Each structure stands twice: as structure tokens, then as C-alpha cells.
Amino acid sequence: MPEGDTVWQVAHRLHAALAGRVLTRADLRVPRFATADLTGRAVLDVTPRGKHLLTRIEGGLTLHSHLRMDGAWRVYATGERPRGGPAHQIRAVLGNEEHTAYGYRLPVLELIRTAEEPRVVGHLGPDLLGPDWDxxxxxxxxxxxxxxxxxxxxxxxxxxxxxxxxxxxxxxxxxxxxxxxxxxxxxxxxxxxxxxxxxxxxxxxxxxxxxxxxxxxxxxxxxxxxxxxxxxxxxxxxxxxxxxxxxxxxxxCPACQRGPGPEPSGPRPPND
CATH class of the missing domain: 1.10.8.50 (Helicase, Ruva Protein; domain 3)
Structure with a gap:
């Protein structure tokens, strides 16, 4: 599963390619949101929150995605053939005149109101790479x-x-x-x-x-x-x-690290 630094990199690439630009192509290939039309709306920003990705879109909408084990977002020049996997694995397409982002094998993909973001990320603790780090x-x-x-x-x-x-x-x-x-x-x-x-x-x-x-x-x-x-x-x-x-x-390392192991192993060394 991608960790926080990897998700931060993905968000950075998506933000650079999409933020501040109007969507000329938007295709969400999950039944619940397949009819959503986001074309003509500008992407405002792409923000990581822990391992979650929040793509905020004009009109008070957020595309929430999570990569889990196998998901990935790939960015290509618009018109370039995507190479992130078979076409049937693409769950989302967001494109503008310059770049197109393809979301592959995304186990979590939902379109929500931006005001509802706390519902999907509000349970998270302090974000190691976020402004709320405490x-x-x-x-x-x-x-x-x-x-x-x-x-x-x-x-x-x-x-x-x-x-x-x-x-x-x-x-x-x-x-x-x-x-x-x-x-x-x-x-x-x-x-x-x-x-x-x-x-x-x-x-x-x-x-x-x-x-x-x-x-x-x-x-x-x-x-x-x-x-x-x-x-x-x-x-x-x-x-x-x-x-x-x-x-x-x-x-x-059983020599460098003190404490119990996966099997019972007698008294624990002191942790001082």
C-alpha cells in the first residue's frame, strides 16, 4: 500500500497537471457516478490527507480517491496513449487541454460535496505531511x-x-x-x-x-x-x-530491537 510520502507525490503531480485548468474530459467509470458531468468545471486543487486524495472541483465538489494496495494515478499529455495498465482497469479520467490523468484500479472513488470531506477523512489523526501535524x-x-x-x-x-x-x-x-x-x-x-x-x-x-x-x-x-x-x-x-x-x-532485527517477538520467548528484556 502506498504510504503518506508516495500519496503526497501523487497529489503533487495531479495538482501540477490539473489545478487551475478547466476539465475538457471527465469520466468516472463506477456505476454510482458514471453519469456525473464535470466537464467545463475547473479543478481547484488536489490535496493529500494521509493516504487519501481529495481533488476539489469548481462548484463545491470533491473527487475522493484512495489507492490502497494496487491503485494508481498516471498523468500523460492530452492525446498521449495511457500506459498504466489495461483500459478496463481505468476507473477515472480527468483531462484538460494539456494533461490527462487516469486513475487505475482505484478501490475507492466517490464524488462528494466538498463540505462533506470530514465524513471521509475526519476520522484521521494528525497528518504527518499536513498543516495539521501535531x-x-x-x-x-x-x-x-x-x-x-x-x-x-x-x-x-x-x-x-x-x-x-x-x-x-x-x-x-x-x-x-x-x-x-x-x-x-x-x-x-x-x-x-x-x-x-x-x-x-x-x-x-x-x-x-x-x-x-x-x-x-x-x-x-x-x-x-x-x-x-x-x-x-x-x-x-x-x-x-x-x-x-x-x-x-x-x-x-532480533538483536537490535528489544521486546517480544511473534512467538512466546520467555521474559521480556527491559525497555529502558
Whole structure:
């Protein structure tokens, strides 16, 4: 699933191609909105909210989309043949005289009143890349359920918006705790440092297509643990492990990260 920095990049591309221009083509290929006619209306802006995309259109309308696992928006010069996948996978087309955006495999696509945006994004926590970013509020939400695992709490968009499976694993590594550690057992100060690190990493990566969380410059080392099962930890050399946490896989270094693992393993090391 695209994470907050990737969604920010998509919104930036769509905004550059569509905002301030009148739609000469608009085709929503979902039954509920197939008859909606948006041609002749100007796109006002394209705004990311966590992992959601809000395309605001003249007349008080917003096209709400979410990429989830497989969705994508591709922008081409108007008249250029789209290459984002088979034509039957296109769910939305928004075009003007210069650019046309195609939404592929969009699992969420709905046309709503702009005034109704809180209905679809109002549940989200502070946006790591938004003007509402509030680390103290994010920490308050993260710690609201002390028994919840860190991995699950980080993925819950109601706590802070924009973290996906990659950042979940990387943030736990950088905090030197396993994703299975209950958030209530984090040492004082760690939750706020986690929030600050998440904000710093997404900010650093939002303008770069190749995500990086490490300072190691060797080839194949942009991430500390994610996707590195069986390979040596960049910090200590121990093999990185992979296991299920909820309905997602997670990666961690059993030597560098303190706390419980996916199986019962006796007393937990102290988290100090």
C-alpha cells in the first residue's frame, strides 16, 4: 500500500497537471457516478490527507480517491496513449487541454460535496505531511490503548495519518524495540521521538521517488529492515527476520530491537 510520502507525490503531480485548468474530459467509470458531468468545471486543487486524495472541483465538489494496495494515478499529455495498465482497469479520467490523468484500479472513488470531506477523512489523526501535524496529539492517540502493539498502533490512521507497513517496520527498528511491544511499555520520551522521526522521514522522502531511511550509501541498502529477511542487519550483522503481525508482514532485527517477538520467548528484556 502506498504510504503518506508516495500519496503526497501523487497529489503533487495531479495538482501540477490539473489545478487551475478547466476539465475538457471527465469520466468516472463506477456505476454510482458514471453519469456525473464535470466537464467545463475547473479543478481547484488536489490535496493529500494521509493516504487519501481529495481533488476539489469548481462548484463545491470533491473527487475522493484512495489507492490502497494496487491503485494508481498516471498523468500523460492530452492525446498521449495511457500506459498504466489495461483500459478496463481505468476507473477515472480527468483531462484538460494539456494533461490527462487516469486513475487505475482505484478501490475507492466517490464524488462528494466538498463540505462533506470530514465524513471521509475526519476520522484521521494528525497528518504527518499536513498543516495539521501535531506530534503531541499523535502521541496522545498512540498511547490511548497501552496494551496495543506498537506495529498496530502505528498503522492505525486514526492515531497519525500516513504510516504504512514499510515505515512501521523502519520506525520500530529506529526506536530499538520490536513491533510487538505494547505501546504502554515504551520508555518515557520514546513515543514523542517516534512521532518526530516519522515526520522527519516522510518529509525527507516526499520529494524523492526512491524512499530511504538509512544513511548507508552502499547499493541495496535504502532501508534498515523492511524487505531484508535473512540478510544481515546494517547495524549489528544479525539476520533480519520476518513474521506476521495482524494481517501484515513485519521485519525486525532480533538483536537490535528489544521486546517480544511473534512467538512466546520467555521474559521480556527491559525497555529502558
Amino acid at each position: 506530534p503531541e496529539e499523535a502521541v496522545r492517540r498512540l498511547l490511548a490503548d497501552p496494551a496495543r502493539t506498537l506495529g498496530e498502533a502505528l498503522l492505525d490512521q486514526r492515531n497519525l495519518a500516513g504510516i504504512g507497513n514499510i515505515y512501521k517496520s523502519e520506525l520500530a527498528f529506529l526506536a530499538a524495540v520490536t513491533p510487538w511491544l505494547p505501546v504502554g511499555e515504551l520508555a518515557p520520551g520514546v513515543p514523542l521521538r517516534l512521532a518526530a522521526t516519522a515526520h522527519r522521514l516522510l518529509e525527507a522522502n516526499k520529494d524523492h521517488p526512491d524512499r530511504r531511511t538509512t544513511t548507508v550509501r552502499r547499493p541495496g541498502t535504502p532501508l534498515h529492515v523492511y524487505g531484508r529477511e535473512g540478510r544481515p542487519c546494517l547495524r549489528c550483522g544479525a539476520p533480519v527476520r520476518k513474521a506476521e503481525l495482524g494481517d501484515r508482514v513485519t521485519y525486525w
